Amino acid sequence: MTWLAEHYLWIKAFHIVMVVCWMAAIFYLPRLFVYHAAAEDSVGRERFKVMERKLYRGIATPSMIASLILGMLLLMAVPTFMSQGWMHAKLAMVAGLLAYHGACFYFLKQFQKDNCDRSHVFFRWFNEAPVLLLIGIVVMVVVKPF
Template sequence: MLWVKAFHIIFMVCWFSGIFYLPRLFVNHASVTDPATRERLGLMEAKLYRFITPFMLLTIIFGLWLASYSWSFYLQQPWFHAKLALVAALVIYHVYCGRCIKRFQSGQDNRSHVFYRVFNELPVFALFGTVILVVVKPG
């Protein structure tokens, strides 16, 4: 079980490192006008998204595997339900980032860098919430 937990944490850290950096690229993409720079940023965004998506999937797989050792316990814990809700929100955030990449590539994204600066902060709150729920187990 400790190996499963270790891999769950490793993949989560890898996923979060990418999910923190990807919207930062969006901030830069939204604020530059040079076509070559925009193209380079688009390439970086697409490659990073493809790189971190398997980490998201592995985080979920190892998390479910870890929970499977004691389903009856976890399903009775309110903090676990809240954690699952935060993970679901992060998956939606991740998929939305993929849609943002497609909009940038097609030239249809007209959001400002300010929007992406705020958007960039959302996973931080999810990380804080998830870690507090898992460590403190409130309720």
């Protein structure tokens, strides 16, 4: 038995923990964008810049990286998953989350430069995308519909 197979459940447990951390950050960051876009005072805007930067760099990105590494280890432990349709669908949705993470970075940089022209209403809708992707990912992993 390989090291990966022996530790599969530990890897899986920490993968889930890191995904939960990543999703928490990905759900909260656009909510900060909502408040930042609606802020009318410079003190408030500067506070949001700090909060957004710390959330993105301190929680969102490290937990995303850990999720990806642990997910790759899980795939290495059970390579037959790559021949199943549900895994391909899941990975496509994970790619969507990665793109969303990148979009958050783009908006973070715009806010840092005081150059974001999107409204708080835009960010309220923007905040819904990761919820839909997470639902799809969980359904693929648990139900394995194909």
